Amino acid sequence: MKINWDSEVLSTVSKAVDQLEHLSINKDSIESVADWLAYEEFPFPSIVAARDDADDFIRATMFMNTLNFAFTDFDKSIKYEINEDGKILSDSEAMYFQVNNAISSGIKLTDGNEMASISLQQLNNIFVGNIEMPMLKERVEILNEVGQKLVDSYEGDWINFINNGPKKLYSNGDGLIERLVDEFPRFNDSAQFKGSNVKFYKLAQLTFWVIHAELSGSNYFKIEDMNSMTAFADYIIPVALNLKKITTYTSQLDQKIKSGVLIERDSDEEIEIRIASIFTTALLTESINERRPEDKAIIIPQLDYRLWKNYHATHYPHHLTYTTMY
Numbered sequence: 001m002k003i004n005w006d007s008e009v010l011s012t013v014s015k016a017v018d019q020l021e022h023l024s025i026n027k028d029s030i031e032s033v034a035d036w037l038a039y040e041e042f043p044f045p046s047i048v049a050a051r052d053d054a055d056d057f058i059r060a061t062m063f064m065n066t067l068n069f070a071f072t073d074f075d076k077s078i079k080y081e082i083n084e085d086g087k088i089l090s091d092s093e094a095m096y097f098q099v100n101n102a103i104s105s106g107i108k109l110t111d112g113n114e115m116a117s118i119s120l121q122q123l124n125n126i127f128v129g130n131i132e133m134p135m136l137k138e139r140v141e142i143l144n145e146v147g148q149k150l151v152d153s154y155e156g157d158w159i160n161f162i163n164n165g166p167k168k169l170y171s172n173g174d175g176l177i178e179r180l181v182d183e184f185p186r187f188n189d190s191a192q193f194k195g196s197n198v199k200f201y202k203l204a205q206l207t208f209w210v211i212h213a214e215l216s217g218s219n220y221f222k223i224e225d226m227n228s229m230t231a232f233a234d235y236i237i238p239v240a241l242n243l244k245k246i247t248t249y250t251s252q253l254d255q256k257i258k259s260g261v262l263i264e265r266d267s268d269e270e271i272e273i274r275i276a277s278i279f280t281t282a283l284l285t286e287s288i289n290e291r292r293p294e295d296k297a298i299i300i301p302q303l304d305y306r307l308w309k310n311y312h313a314t315h316y317p318h319h320l321t322y323t324t325m326y
Contacts, residue, residue: 001299003282007228008170008177009205012190012198013278019194022253022269023276029245030280034287042302044213045309051100054220055159058211059110062158064099065207066115066146066186068092069324070134072235077260077317082129090313094129102126112156115147138324142186149184168224169208176223177204189325193271200233200274202326209301231281231304233274234326235318240307243316246284247276257319265323273319281307 005014017025051057071080071091082094089097099109107126108114120140127133147156154160161183165174173182181188187204190197208223209232215221223229231237241247249257253269263270281303289297 001227001297003286003300004225004228005282007230009199009201009230009278010228010282012196013200013230013275016193016196016198016275017279020272020276021250022272023247023249025247025276025280026245027283030284030287033244033246034284034291037284037306038288038291040306042298042306044302045210045305051103054215054218056103056110057214058162058221059158060099060103061210061214062161062207063110063115064092064096065203065210066142067095067099067139068203068206069326070322071095072318072320073131073134074262074320074322076131077320078131079313080127080129080131080133088313092312095127095133098126098128110158112147112150112154115143116151117147118143135322135324142324146184146186153183162221166224167222169205169228170225175225176208177201180204180207186324191266191271191274193268193275198271198275200278200325202232202234205229205301206232213301226299226301229299229301230278231300232308232326233277234308235320236308236312237277237281237304238273239314239316239318240311241277241280243311246280258317260317260320263319263321265321265325270319270321 003010005011051060072078079090080094081088081090082098084097103109118140120137123140123143124133124136127136133139150156150158150161154164161179162176165171165176165179168175169177171178181201181204187201189201189203190199209229211221212223212226216223238247242249256263281300285298285300285303288303292298
């Protein structure tokens, strides 16, 4: 399956990559990394305590990715974690576990009516970890807004949204991502960069990757155009790319990141980090596939998961940006 460089996200990123000023991309390092990474396994993600029913899994995944952002304390650079029977679950893995526990206890979290009315205290009672869940107030506001839209347009049920179009990411405005970013502003993840609009769609893409990865084997939910999906421009993938010397920051940006200085949302520095993540993971996926048999070719989200899984709990500093988009 060849990468679709004309996809909505990758095409806007590719047009902007030549304008990077705060970091550089080393294509020789991409080839060097591909030389050994190509021979590793690239499993689909396994979701902590996933729901048993397919529709309930979809509802829970849509809910979780509405909240899947900012798991590090911005002042202390400490990640949100929980200790579950001696096993440490960090950031989104901790959130997934706690949301599933809340649903199993009878809280109808994924219902639009519940989301529209949930309070700060109710959410705080669900997320109990080593630190207070970062940006809790923003999470409540997002849930209230998204829940109300679900109630108004889809009888409070994500399944009605899913079934309102084809199982494609993009389809002349009717695709899953197209409708999600259009109808739910919290998923419209894009930025103006040097005169052009660059699209990232981190949470929108991640949502449907998780659902596809879990359910495509049964053909219950299988996205037809997965070659149009990119990496998920977040805090963690940039760490992996930087440590593998695929990206190199300017000394000023490197110092900011290592010192925990906030990188402003929609600043050139932040946008460039995200552009580089999407562009280089696409190149690296192509290089990996050149070294693998055709029947073992991977798609970009598999590489993203391989990098995220290895680095999401690392103590190595990542950039800090106060945003609800990742």
